[in-house]
Amino acid sequence: xxxxxxxxxxxxxxxxxxxxxxxxxxxxxxxxxxxxxxxxxxxxxxxxxxxxxxxxxxxxxxxxxxxxxxxxxxxxxxxxxxxxxxxxxxxxxxxxxxxxxxxxxxxxxxxxxxxx
Numbered sequence: 001x002x003x004x005x006x007x008x009x010x011x012x013x014x015x016x017x018x019x020x021x022x023x024x025x026x027x028x029x030x031x032x033x034x035x036x037x038x039x040x041x042x043x044x045x046x047x048x049x050x051x052x053x054x055x056x057x058x059x060x061x062x063x064x065x066x067x068x069x070x071x072x073x074x075x076x077x078x079x080x081x082x083x084x085x086x087x088x089x090x091x092x093x094x095x096x097x098x099x100x101x102x103x104x105x106x107x108x109x110x111x112x113x114x115x116x
Contacts (some may be wrong), residue, residue: 061088
């Protein structure tokens, strides 16, 4: 993947944001892309999650509106549901209430934790 103006690859920027999502919180693919400085690149976030060799909290990333993106009834869907519920995030009907559980980084997180 090509480097961005900060010298980090797009993949590295996305991985940095993914690593910051705290347990018990979720983010959408679009939100991760926006925080990585890649607005409109939600699909790229999904690609990075599929292809990365790093252990990242993939289960905390959801589709728009809090929908789990994996097919209902699949092993991945069940694993994601279980991991979220272990962290205290309720999953009902394949969805998470984003208003209650979405990660909203504060200014300090944005200024000091995001490395770009």
